[in-house]
Amino acid sequence: MKLKKFYLGISLFFLGLLGILSMLTVDIPLPEEMQSILEEQFTPSQIQWLLLINPTIIMLIAVIVGVLLYQKINLSIPIFEKWLGLKEDFPQTREILVYGIVGGLLTGVVLSLFGLIGRVLIPSEFEQLTANIQLTLAARFLYGGITEEILMRFGLMTFLVWIASKISKGTKPSIYWLGIILAALIFAVGHFPMVFQVIGNPSPIMIGYVLLGNSIGGLVFGWLYWKKGLESAFLAHMFAHVGMVVLEKIFL
Numbered sequence: 487m488k489l490k491k492f493y494l495g496i497s498l499f500f501l502g503l504l505g506i507l508s509m510l511t512v513d514i515p516l517p518e519e520m521q522s523i524l525e526e527q528f529t530p531s532q533i534q535w536l537l538l539i540n541p542t543i544i545m546l547i548a549v550i551v552g553v554l555l556y557q558k559i560n561l562s563i564p565i566f567e568k569w570l571g572l573k574e575d576f577p578q579t580r581e582i583l584v585y586g587i588v589g590g591l592l593t594g595v596v597l598s599l600f601g602l603i604g605r606v607l608i609p610s611e612f613e614q615l616t617a618n619i620q621l622t623l624a625a626r627f628l629y630g631g632i633t634e635e636i637l638m639r640f641g642l643m644t645f646l647v648w649i650a651s652k653i654s655k656g657t658k659p660s661i662y663w664l665g666i667i668l669a670a671l672i673f674a675v676g677h678f679p680m681v682f683q684v685i686g687n688p689s690p691i692m693i694g695y696v697l698l699g700n701s702i703g704g705l706v707f708g709w710l711y712w713k714k715g716l717e718s719a720f721l722a723h724m725f726a727h728v729g730m731v732v733l734e735k736i737f738l
Contacts, residue, residue, distance in 0.1 A: 490570050495553040497566060498636055502545045505633030506538050508624040515618050517683060545633060548641025555648045556640065559657050563640075564715040577715070585714045586721025593706045593722060594729020597699060601730075602737070604695045611685055611692045618684045623731070631724035634673070638704065639711045639719050643669035662712045670704025671697075 514537055516524070524533050556563070564577035604612045621630075647665035651657045674697045681688050681696050688696075703726055711719040 490572050491553050493570050494563070494566055494572065495549050497570070498552070498563075498640065499546060499549045502549065502633045502636040503542065505625075505629035505631070505636075506541050506545065508622070508628040509538060509541075510534050511622040512625045513620065515680075515684065541633070541637075545637055545641075548637045552636070552640035552644045556644045559644065559647050559651050561644060561647070561711065562715045563717065565717045582714050582718045583721065585710060586718040587725050589706055589710055589718075590722035590725025590727075591729045593703050594726040595733065596702060597726065598730050598733040598737075600695075600699050600702070604692075604699070608689060608691050608695065611688060612695075615681065615684055615692075619680065623727075626727040626731070627724050630727055632720055635707060635711075635716065635719045635723055638669050638673050639708055640716055642672065643708055643711065666705060666708030666712065669708055670701040673704050674698075674700035 514534075524536070528536065564573070564575075564582065565579070567573040568575070568577050601612075643665045646668050647657070647662055650661045650664050654661055677696050677700050678693075681692065685692065703723065706726075707719040707722050710722050
């Protein structure tokens with residue numbers, strides 16, 4: 487069993503690593519002082535690789551935490567578990583696919599509508615933010631769809647639910663919701679440094695937009711991880727981006 491869980495961790499780590507490597511296709515904005523210091527010692531290509539070190543370390547920690555704790559609180563990775571022999575039962579593949587795809591597309595529609603509202607309420611700030619942060623399709627689907635789910639759901643949400651279950655001495659639905667909500671909010675707040683770097687002094691509306699916009703998906707993906715397994719959260723995150731990309735092409 488320990489060897490099989492080790493293989494699970496290795497599989498998830500290298501899957502998440504694909505997402506981290508996809509960030510090589512993105513021009514990540516850095517503070518001017520940091521940019522100038524780095525450029526004195528490294529080439530632009532080397533700087534891109536250096537920026538991948540921290541997320542790789544954090545992902546390794548998330549994978550270790552998730553592998554150690556997810557079964558203790560009845561969370562699952564059904565397809566991987568069957569593939570690696572951790573479970574005998576066949577996964578409900580159809581449900582995993584349907585819930586993931588439909589949940590993701592609906593989330594993409596909601597987030598796109600939310601984005602249109604943002605463009606109306608704070609057009610200058612919104613354009614400034616989107617102009618400075620341009621994610622490629624590879625980064626959206628691989629980093630967003632896989633790596634972020636390993637970090638925020640498999641790592642962080644699993645840890646939060648486990649801690650809450652120890653405090654409350656049980657795994658009631660409210661414990662899972664606490665983990666889902668906290669993980670979503672932490673993910674959203676994690677975007678604030680980039681927003682302040684790009685905009686400088688964002689308005690309360692922009693702060694609220696970033697907080698809510700980045701929390702909505704986390705709530706859906708967290709619920710899917712809880713109810714259908716991590717693979718369903720992967721799919722939902724990917725198809726949320728599919729929905730957003732399609733609607734962006736239609737309306738923008």
